Amino acid sequence: MSLFRRREPLHVRLAREGGLLLDEPASAEPWTVPGIHGLQRPPQWDVVTTVEAPQVPGERCGFVALPGGGLVVEEGAEDPRALADAIELARPYRAEAVKREGGLWAVGAKRVELLELPGVEGHEVEVASHGGERTTVVDGEWIFGSIPQLERPGQVVRARRLQGELWEVESAPL
Secondary structure: OOOOOOOOOHHHHHHHHOOOOOOOOOOOOHHHOOOOOOOOOOOOOOEEEEEEOOOOOOOEEEEEEOOOOOEEEEEOOOOOHHHHHOOOOOOOEEEEEEEOOOOEEEEEEEEOEEEEOOOOOOOEEEEEEEOOEEEEEEOOEEEOOOOHHHOOOOEEEEEEEEEOOEEEEEEEEO
16 A cells, blocks of 8 residues: 555545535436536526616616617516617527616626517417428417428427517527
8 A cells, every 4th residue: 555545535525625516416327417527508698787777777688679769568667678679699599687786786687589470379389300201289289280480490499479570590410
């Protein structure tokens, strides 16, 4: 046995001394627990900022900033323009804001894709296309046919109505 051999691994000792618990929950796979293994969570926001806006009422606010300068408010203040003006991100984007102390707001924003989908019924649409096959679900109900603007080979595309014929669209690989 070497004189310099450690009785416990250095990372275990440092974690213990730093107050971290390395014991994983019995049901969790090690690669699904963030932090210790090095996997990062994907960022939730493209931009996070704070803004002093005491004139904005309420405690929370959620909105989508449209390319032409308009706002679609989904939660909170009727006019969150002071919050939207503080975000340095090209429109369109979705933002959520939470009031902190006094009139200080924390605002997070993430770019989104918007599409005009005239004649599309419902509030939520999902189109999956793979190998010439496709499925279309509108408000949880499978339908025949498709929506060509939402067909992307090898992708599942989800769209949610913002207002009128304007939809917020996200896609992910199958």
